[in-house]
Amino acid sequence: MMTAAENSSDTDKIPTSFPTLLRRYAGVGAALVALIVFLSLTQENFLKYNNIMNILRTNSVMFVAAVGLTFVIISQGLDLSVGSMTALGGVFLAELLTSGVGAWPAIFLTIAACTILGAVVNGGLIAYGGFNFFVVTLAMMQLLRGAALVISNGVPASTFMWDPVQWVGDGVVLGLPVPVVLAVLIGLLGYAVMRWTRFGRSVYAVGGNETAARLAGINVARVRVAVYGISAACAGVSAIMLTGRLTSSQPVSAALGLELSAAAAVLLGGASFAGGSGNIGGSAIGVLFLGVLANGITLAGVPSYWQGIATGAVLIAAIALDRIRAK
Amino acid sequence: MNSDLPNSGLSTQADPLITATGIRKTFGPTVALDNAQAVLYPGEIHALMGENGSGKSTLLTILAGAQPADAGTITLHGRDLVGLTPAEARARGIAVVSQEPQLAPALTVGENIFLGRLPRRAGGVSWRETHRRAAEILAELQLDIDPRVAVSTLSLGRRQMVEIAKALADRPQVLLLDEATSSLDEADTRTLFALLSRLRAAGTAIGFVSHRMTEVMEHADRATVLRDGQYIGTRKLSETDEHELVSMMVGRDLKSYWHKASVAQGDALLRMVRVARGPLKSIDLTVNRGEIVGLAGLVGSGRSALLRTIAGVRPMEAGEMFLNRKAVRIRSPRQARQLGVGYVPEDRKGEGLVMHWSLYRNAGLSRVAALPVLAPISERIDRAAYAQGTQGLKVRTADPRQAVSELSGGNQQKVLIARELAITPDLLLLDEPTRGVDVGAKEDIYAQIAHLVRGGMGLMIASSELQELIGVCDRILVLFQGQIVADIPARDAREETLAYWASGAHLIGAA
Ligand SMILES: Nc1ncnc2c1ncn2[C@@H]1O[C@H](COP(=O)(O)OP(=O)(O)OP(=O)(O)O)[C@@H](O)[C@H]1O
Ligand SMILES: [Mg+2]
Numbered sequence: 001m002m003t004a005a006e007n008s009s010d011t012d013k014i015p016t017s018f019p020t021l022l023r024r025y026a027g028v029g030a031a032l033v034a035l036i037v038f039l040s041l042t043q044e045n046f047l048k049y050n051n052i053m054n055i056l057r058t059n060s061v062m063f064v065a066a067v068g069l070t071f072v073i074i075s076q077g078l079d080l081s082v083g084s085m086t087a088l089g090g091v092f093l094a095e096l097l098t099s100g101v102g103a104w105p106a107i108f109l110t111i112a113a114c115t116i117l118g119a120v121v122n123g124g125l126i127a128y129g130g131f132n133f134f135v136v137t138l139a140m141m142q143l144l145r146g147a148a149l150v151i152s153n154g155v156p157a158s159t160f161m162w163d164p165v166q167w168v169g170d171g172v173v174l175g176l177p178v179p180v181v182l183a184v185l186i187g188l189l190g191y192a193v194m195r196w197t198r199f200g201r202s203v204y205a206v207g208g209n210e211t212a213a214r215l216a217g218i219n220v221a222r223v224r225v226a227v228y229g230i231s232a233a234c235a236g237v238s239a240i241m242l243t244g245r246l247t248s249s250q251p252v253s254a255a256l257g258l259e260l261s262a263a264a265a266v267l268l269g270g271a272s273f274a275g276g277s278g279n280i281g282g283s284a285i286g287v288l289f290l291g292v293l294a295n296g297i298t299l300a301g302v303p304s305y306w307q308g309i310a311t312g313a314v315l316i317a318a319i320a321l322d323r324i325r326a327k
Numbered sequence: 328m329n330s331d332l333p334n335s336g337l338s339t340q341a342d343p344l345i346t347a348t349g350i351r352k353t354f355g356p357t358v359a360l361d362n363a364q365a366v367l368y369p370g371e372i373h374a375l376m377g378e379n380g381s382g383k384s385t386l387l388t389i390l391a392g393a394q395p396a397d398a399g400t401i402t403l404h405g406r407d408l409v410g411l412t413p414a415e416a417r418a419r420g421i422a423v424v425s426q427e428p429q430l431a432p433a434l435t436v437g438e439n440i441f442l443g444r445l446p447r448r449a450g451g452v453s454w455r456e457t458h459r460r461a462a463e464i465l466a467e468l469q470l471d472i473d474p475r476v477a478v479s480t481l482s483l484g485r486r487q488m489v490e491i492a493k494a495l496a497d498r499p500q501v502l503l504l505d506e507a508t509s510s511l512d513e514a515d516t517r518t519l520f521a522l523l524s525r526l527r528a529a530g531t532a533i534g535f536v537s538h539r540m541t542e543v544m545e546h547a548d549r550a551t552v553l554r555d556g557q558y559i560g561t562r563k564l565s566e567t568d569e570h571e572l573v574s575m576m577v578g579r580d581l582k583s584y585w586h587k588a589s590v591a592q593g594d595a596l597l598r599m600v601r602v603a604r605g606p607l608k609s610i611d612l613t614v615n616r617g618e619i620v621g622l623a624g625l626v627g628s629g630r631s632a633l634l635r636t637i638a639g640v641r642p643m644e645a646g647e648m649f650l651n652r653k654a655v656r657i658r659s660p661r662q663a664r665q666l667g668v669g670y671v672p673e674d675r676k677g678e679g680l681v682m683h684w685s686l687y688r689n690a691g692l693s694r695v696a697a698l699p700v701l702a703p704i705s706e707r708i709d710r711a712a713y714a715q716g717t718q719g720l721k722v723r724t725a726d727p728r729q730a731v732s733e734l735s736g737g738n739q740q741k742v743l744i745a746r747e748l749a750i751t752p753d754l755l756l757l758d759e760p761t762r763g764v765d766v767g768a769k770e771d772i773y774a775q776i777a778h779l780v781r782g783g784m785g786l787m788i789a790s791s792e793l794q795e796l797i798g799v800c801d802r803i804l805v806l807f808q809g810q811i812v813a814d815i816p817a818r819d820a821r822e823e824t825l826a827y828w829a830s831g832a833h834l835i836g837a838a
Contacts, residue, residue: 198698205681213696
């Protein structure tokens with residue numbers, strides 16, 4: 001009777017103190033450490049500065065997307081349109097640049113356009129239209145990728161000539177890759193908002209018990225619009241970073257499946273589709289784990305086709321472990 | 328074992344049907360049960376009593392096999408039951424109606440009743456059979472519920488009746504009810520006890536937990552009292568009185584149950600003129616500052632609907648509403664709160680608390696929600712809200728950082744009330760505020776409320792416990808089919824009068 005329900009809700013407890021936090025992330029965190037130790041011992045190239053920077057740089061896009069998705073998943077939703085939004089953002093950016101808009105305004109406009117699109121269409125339909133988030137964002141995933149193809153005719157456009165875009169995607173600041181610095185800043189901002197603002201608390205409340213949140217005076221619809229807007233804004237930033245790194249927009253292949261790998265990282269990091277739990281620190285660990293795993297697979301010379309299998313297996317193992325620990 | 332029960336005269340011949348002795352159960356640092364015991368005979372109605380958090384629900388879950396005891400023995404027909412699982416308990420004829428709703432809201436009533444054991448026929452489930460048998464059981468409970476509707480469409484009270492129907496579907500020989508009547512109205516409660524006496528006559532052993540003294544005094548044959556997880560004693564009802572039972576529960580004498588507020592009343596705080604919405608038809612009422620107004624009525628009479636309209640959950644469709652003499656149109660709970668209205672909904676688990684949050688966070692929710700969107704917050708706000716809100720409520724917890732889901736039902740209710748007290752509203756709306764709250768704690772809650780009312784707050788309380796309404800309110804409004812049919816000063820009110828108006832008997836008399 002009551003125990004069954006209560007045990008499962010135990011797994012969703014929001015970490016408040018350090019010990020609970022430790023218990024919560026011990027699983028993935030420990031696995032990450034073990035993986036790092038294992039790779040350092042078996043792969044001589046693993047601990048090289050270049051390799052580490054490479055891991056961080058390639059995964060900064062996924063991390064930024066994961067920050068946005070963390071908000072959405074904690075609010076008991078999901079945004080499947082993140083990857084397509086990133087691709088469309090890249091195309092939009094390239095269009096602006098080639099039509100003569102300055103690089104910084106173009107960057108700003110791209111992020112703004114993505115945010116508005118996510119907030120108004122995804123957020124609006126879900127929060128005010130009463131549509132299911134899965135249906136809406138699945139449709140948007142198709143629609144946005146289609147729009148990217150239509151606008152670009154499916155042809156990549158080079159952004160090579162615009163320095164700031166390159167700089168965001170591939171530059172160096174203070175000896176660190178710009179995308180990594182940017183990802184860390186966005187992560188810290190997201191963490192602070194989730195943890196120390198009234199808005200962050202409402203996201204947890206809406207995900208934890210939507211009705212209770214509404215009756216307690218939280219404007220649930222507005223929170224939902226905001227989280228889908230945030231997710232799209234993060235996709236917009238990802239778009240700039242990715243386009244800069246690839247030196248071109250890639251309407252067909254950019255960020256393909258990004259939403260799913262980012263969601264996997266968020267779940268690995270302790271969030272659950274039941275809503276109300278998770279945090280950005282956890283998502284960072286999740287992204288790092290998947291990134292290091294992929295890197296290890298490459299270094300070990302295993303065909304990269306195995307990456308999907310490894311990710312899936314790890315995800316199931318992590319969630320199973322969590323269940324067992326909650327018992 | 329019978330030596331413990333010198334008075335168990337009612338079935339001296341029979342052996343105990345089910346016994347639990349020396350039961351111990353801990354949750355981390357919390358000792359929920361310590362040498363607890365209960366002995367149930369066939370053909371008796373046995374009340375299990377104790378304050379909130381005394382271990383009643385825990386004992387029942389152990390008897391139902393839902394969780395193992397750390398120590399102690401359970402016997403059925405004199406045979407030891409070891410490693411009991413829920414399925415086994417059910418197979419052996421032990422059925423439980425638990426304190427918190429366990430139904431799957433999306434499934435139909437019939438599906439819920441037979442969940443896990445749907446009638447089969449070649450090739451799958453027989454839905455005809457499911458619904459036919461569900462209808463049979465519902466009819467036995469005199470319930471006018473279609474087994475084909477989804478549970479989510481039913482009120483809390485109706486859901487509770489479905490839970491009971493579910494327990495009865497197995498024709499159990501031991502039936503355990505954990506505060507099954509707490510969300511039922513008088514009529515359903517009567518139906519339920521009539522059914523229980525029929526089951527008793529057929530030899531069923533019935534154990535029930537209730538915080539309603541009158542119910543226990545009227546229907547139980549014997550009562551076992553727990554305090555702090557320990558067995559205090561068992562009494563035959565014919566040989567004890569309310570006073571003795573309460574002092575066994577509390578470990579001290581309670582002087583009075585209620586604190587009558589009777590404060591000098593101030594200006595009109597809330598005025599409603601011909602307000603209508605859904606089930607509500609033309610509501611006129613006034614609540615003054617310093618006044619406690621009770622809402623009586625059957626389930627479905629519109630008590631909850633009225634509170635929900637004021638709270639902005641379902642905005643009014645017609646009429647006028649004034650708060651502090653200003654005309655208002657409340658369209659959302661958020662707006663209601665900005666106008667100084669606090670609201671404690673009836674369903675604490677579904678609509679009140681975030682179950683996996685800590686006590687602190689839950690207590691802080693309304694206060695935090697009132698802040699501007701990007702306002703910085705910290706644990707300190709929650710702690711301050713908790714400290715202010717729980718003042719005088721004596722919440723029993725190992726640590727306020729634990730999840731509210733780990734609290735006993737009554738203590739969860741106190742946290743929900745504390746959440747609203749923490750925002751010191753002008754007008755506080757309470758829907759069944761003492762559901763599942765023990766006698767001592769009711770006193771604490773009402774004492775605290777009386778204190779706030781003295782500060783000029785206005786209060787509306789919907790409750791199906793008429794005695795309680797009479798005890799705490801200044802004035803009682805009786806609703807019948809969405810209309811206020813009586814407005815009675817509490818000092819003149821008697822339970823029979825309220826029940827008369829609530830049942831619509833005045834209409835029959837007129838016809
Ligand atoms: N899953 C759990 N985890 C931690 N503590 C628990 C858990 N379940 C119960 N407790 C604790 O055990 C004690 C007894 O709880 P129980 O629910 O049995 O009380 P109760 O007598 O049914 O009270 P009420 O009248 O309020 O329903 C309480 O202190 C409660 O906090
Ligand atoms: Mg209980």
